[in-house]
Amino acid sequence: MTTHNWIDLTQDADTGIETLRAHFKGHAYDPHWHDSYLVGVTEQGVQQFNCRRAKHQSTPGKVFLLEPGDIHDGEAPTEDGFTYRMLYLDPQWLERELSALFEDAPLNSQLSFATTLASDTRLAHAISLAFEALHGAELRIVRQSALDGLLERLTTHLHWRTRYAEDPRMPRVAQKAREYLHANARYDIGLDQLAAATGVDRFRLTRAFKAAYGIAPHAYLVQLRLATARRLLARGELPATIAMELGFSDQSHLGRWFVRAYGLTPALYRKRCSNLPDR
Structure with missing residues (x-):
């Protein structure tokens, strides 16, 4: 890692959720994907990434939402780089926790984000509160309350989509x-x-x-x-x-x-x- 880039990462023992805060200048990372749902907020600069056949630019306060398997990269198109905070949510944990808030899952379906990039100040605030509670190892009741607030806001951006055995969009x-x-x-x-x-x-x-x-x-x-x-x-x-x-x-x-x-x-x-x- 170069001197102008830094990463601060922890994992919550109760939920397995990883919390990451990082800063990058120039090239950040090569195309890759995760097994988790990624929910994050850009704090500073322009966070540019390619995902789902489109180029996105996340600026301060914007929320980025990636599903498991979404291939994405990362770079800073401006000299001052970018800083962001992010939560990695386990798919099974997310579906289980949402069962009390969200409609029952249809057969052969999985949770999907409606958009990759969103302007939602309430969700951005909920992500930051959850990040601070987990990353700072707050009392369990504080962490759980912050996560409940995050889940309530996330439901407005989630929907059930058919889990493709064979995706008709792909050759x-x-x-x-x-x-x-x-x-x-x-x-x-x-x-x-x-x-x-x-x-x-x-x-x-x-x-x-x-x-x-x-x-x-x-x-x-x-x-x-x-x-x-x-x-x-x-x-x-x-x-x-x-x-x-x-x-x-x-x-x-x-x-x-x-x-x-x-x-x-x-x-x-x-x-x-x-x-x-x-x-």
Whole structure:
């Protein structure tokens, strides 16, 4: 991490919610995704990112809302950089907690944000209160009250959408390639091997995959491994063990990719989330 960039991250023991406050100048992070719902507020500067085939610019007070699997990057288009605070909400926790406030889920559905970027001062305030309560390790009743306030405001931006078995918006060849990558993420997969599994040549496969998901198959595979590494690190597993399990050549190889995607090292992320000492 460069001297002009910084990250402050903690994890709430009761809910598993990660709270992150960070500042970046220039390039912040490469395209990647999370298994969580991301709910955040830009504090300062212009936070520019690509997501869902569009470029977004979040300015102070704006709320950004990302679903699990939303591929996004980050950069500062202005010299002063940008600062933001964010909550990572576990999907199962969110659905369970919303059950008292939100309509029952239809069959085969999942929670979805109506927009990626919102101007909602009440939601921005609720996010900040929840962030401060969790990040500052306030009394449990204070943390729970702040989260309840956040959930009440979030319901105005959430809806149930059909959980696609096959997304009709995506070419079938791209979906087949994605399924193959998920099933074989720990192996040293070649592009020719992936093309054979989808029944097209490498060039058609790469074009279809990029058109569907915004990144090439090799980049998607790396991000898939990183998302898994992030989960395992939060549980307290060691970076060296994870690197071996997920097909990285060694711990430093995992570390280089992890920093590019998330802005901090695997060891630091593990320490902040698990409170376990390095070994």
